[in-house]
Amino acid sequence: MDQLLFAELDPATAERLTKEALDGLEDGELYLQVSASESFAFDDGRLKAASFDQARGFGLRGIAGEVSAYAHANEISEGAIRRAAETVAVVKAGHGGVAPAQPPRGTNRRLYTDADPLSAVPFADKVALLERIDAAARARDPRVAQVTANLAASWNVVEIIRADGVRVRDVRPLVRLNVGIVAESNGRRESGSWGLGGRTLYDGLFDEAAWQRAIDMALAQALVNLESVPAPAGEMPVVLGPGWPGILLHEAVGHGLEGDFNRKGTSAFSGRVGERVAAPGVTVIDDGSIAGRRGSLSVDDEGTPTERTVLIEDGYLKGYMQDRMNARLMGVAPTGNGRRESFCHAPMPRMTNTFMAAGSEDPGEILARVKNGIYARSFGGGQVDIVSGKFVFSCTEAYRIENGRLGAPVKGATLIGNGPEVMRRIVAIGNDLELDEGIGTCGKGGQSVPAGVGQPTLLVEGLTIGGTG
Numbered sequence: 001m002d003q004l005l006f007a008e009l010d011p012a013t014a015e016r017l018t019k020e021a022l023d024g025l026e027d028g029e030l031y032l033q034v035s036a037s038e039s040f041a042f043d044d045g046r047l048k049a050a051s052f053d054q055a056r057g058f059g060l061r062g063i064a065g066e067v068s069a070y071a072h073a074n075e076i077s078e079g080a081i082r083r084a085a086e087t088v089a090v091v092k093a094g095h096g097g098v099a100p101a102q103p104p105r106g107t108n109r110r111l112y113t114d115a116d117p118l119s120a121v122p123f124a125d126k127v128a129l130l131e132r133i134d135a136a137a138r139a140r141d142p143r144v145a146q147v148t149a150n151l152a153a154s155w156n157v158v159e160i161i162r163a164d165g166v167r168v169r170d171v172r173p174l175v176r177l178n179v180g181i182v183a184e185s186n187g188r189r190e191s192g193s194w195g196l197g198g199r200t201l202y203d204g205l206f207d208e209a210a211w212q213r214a215i216d217m218a219l220a221q222a223l224v225n226l227e228s229v230p231a232p233a234g235e236m237p238v239v240l241g242p243g244w245p246g247i248l249l250h251e252a253v254g255h256g257l258e259g260d261f262n263r264k265g266t267s268a269f270s271g272r273v274g275e276r277v278a279a280p281g282v283t284v285i286d287d288g289s290i291a292g293r294r295g296s297l298s299v300d301d302e303g304t305p306t307e308r309t310v311l312i313e314d315g316y317l318k319g320y321m322q323d324r325m326n327a328r329l330m331g332v333a334p335t336g337n338g339r340r341e342s343f344c345h346a347p348m349p350r351m352t353n354t355f356m357a358a359g360s361e362d363p364g365e366i367l368a369r370v371k372n373g374i375y376a377r378s379f380g381g382g383q384v385d386i387v388s389g390k391f392v393f394s395c396t397e398a399y400r401i402e403n404g405r406l407g408a409p410v411k412g413a414t415l416i417g418n419g420p421e422v423m424r425r426i427v428a429i430g431n432d433l434e435l436d437e438g439i440g441t442c443g444k445g446g447q448s449v450p451a452g453v454g455q456p457t458l459l460v461e462g463l464t465i466g467g468t469g
Contacts, residue, residue: 114171192221231467252419288352295452355454359429430457
């Protein structure tokens with residue numbers, strides 16, 4: 001592995017250059033990365049696109065107080081690092097130097113294999129899988145009008161070198177399969193989709209039971225939507241299904257619990273540690289240490305081991321997700337949430353796998369409590385204002401609830417509300433916690449990283465529904 005990372009730079013030189021560049025600064029690191037990724041898109045009965053990309057480079061960051069400087073290059077060499085050090089040196093101006101921050105604690109934990117998923121399966125086998133998915137989906141139902149199947153994988157080798165001599169390495173695989181189906185009946189077309197993945201090799205995606213289930217789920221969603229009626233509008237009780245609906249929690253609440261927003265006072269949760277911010281029984285956790293999950297990391301992108309961080313416990317705010325810089329400035333410990341998209345980006349506090357813990361109520365009994373409302377099983381896109389917590393989310397699969405039972409599927413439903421307010425309006429928490437299937441990607445500050453979500457069945461006593469009925 002050293003030969004791969006340091007083809008133009010030996011480890012001893014990398015450590016010396018890092019120490020020279022960051023001498024006198026509080027914190028920082030040299031982040032080295034070599035990556036490979038591939039993707040396949042199968043549509044309209046044939047392979048529409050196939051891509052393969054490789055990247056290598058470094059990012060150098062120096063921190064003094066609240067100021068940081070970052071420089072990067074797609075060339076790993078002594079000369080390039082010295083040029084980057086000149087940029088990072090700007091934060092030393094007028095800075096007398098302080099004791100360096102303590103290094104991250106060490107760990108030998110491995111949450112996933114370090115094998116390369118791209119080379120483990122021949123190109124022809126990947127295309128053949130997509131062909132089988134396409135054929136099987138079309139054979140399922142005569143109403144299937146279009147099938148899309150996407151397969152993707154990446155393999156990242158990162159090494160973090162600090163001025164104090166600490167070196168941390170992580171080798172990260174990631175795979176994903178998505179199936180989309182358009183069904184048509186009586187001139188009407190509706191779509192459904194399903195995906196799965198994680199920090200594994202391709203093996204799980206090639207398992208016939210797994211991809212057949214993806215077809216079943218995508219088709220079921222499309223066929224349900226064919227029968228949908230216009231969604232009602234107004235304020236009413238909403239039952240959120242388990243698993244993927246946790247994306248609403250991720251967006252409407254999770255970002256507001258990231259350390260940088262709270263240090264700067266721009267989150268609805270700023271300065272509220274110890275206060276009740278949610279209904280009794282609501283416990284929200286970010287856990288990057290779950291083996292094999294899409295949002296998991298053995299160590300974050302600053303070298304800190306990931307961990308299980310309780311953010312809200314029984315309705316009370318316990319703390320925030322922290323990278324090293326924000327943790328130091330807020331006088332708390334880092335939580336292993338310093339993440340970056342690639343060597344081209346500086347790290348910031350980001351979610352890993354964020355979910356609400358299970359309660360004790362039976363999901364069927366929760367549904368039975370609602371006389372007139374909406375059951376939301378799956379979400380598409382949404383918009384969130386971090387400062388206010390206001391959000392708008394569109395449902396891709398939802399149903400009327402009539403006298404405690406699921407009624408007709410509805411189309412065009414959007415949920416409109418305020419994240420912190422929704423947390424206070426939760427009146428029932430199911431015992432059926434599910435994590436998503438491994439498809440989430442989180443955006444923040446122009447950076448995208450893999451993330452996981454999850455929740456049990458929830459009953460929110462009142463949400464505004466934007467509908468067309």
